[in-house]
Amino acid sequence: MTASDNPNLRPSKEQIIYANLLLMGMVAGLVIMFITYIVYLTGLLPPQVGMDAISANWGKGIHEYLELTHSPNGWGWIPLLGKGDFLNFIGFALLGLMTIVCYVVLVRGYLRKKDWIFAVISVLEIAVLALAASGILGSGGH
Secondary structure (H helix, E strand, O other), X not given: OOOOXXXXXXXXXXXXXHHHHHHHHHHHHHHHHXXXXXXXXXXXXXXXXXXXXXXXXXXXXXXXXXXXXXXXXXXXHHHHOOOHHHHOHHHHHHHHHHHXXXXXXXXXXXXXXXOHHHHHXXXXXXXXXXXXXXXXXXXXXX
């Protein structure tokens, strides 16, 4: 008996959608990071922190580096999207957001199936990920 013969071993419709969304988001994130890196390398947009400042402060601790280069922490990069070195954060943010987007798909599927336990677990997972990403708790370099 193979996995395709047993319906209990097949992925659900929601799991397939989750995997496809995650794949598309990963590809989109990598393409965005590649394009924005090219923008940075070519100098089409000026950087917030010049190469000389990066080299001069390479060995510093993160807090000292941020202070010396006038770089933001947390979500402070959003107003700097016009700078070549912060533009690539869009791709990173998309990659991080994809898990939350995929969980929303799972919640919808679990609610349709009336699978309340997995729906609640998925909603809680979304809440935890959103809270962690918000920087409210002040952890993870925020």
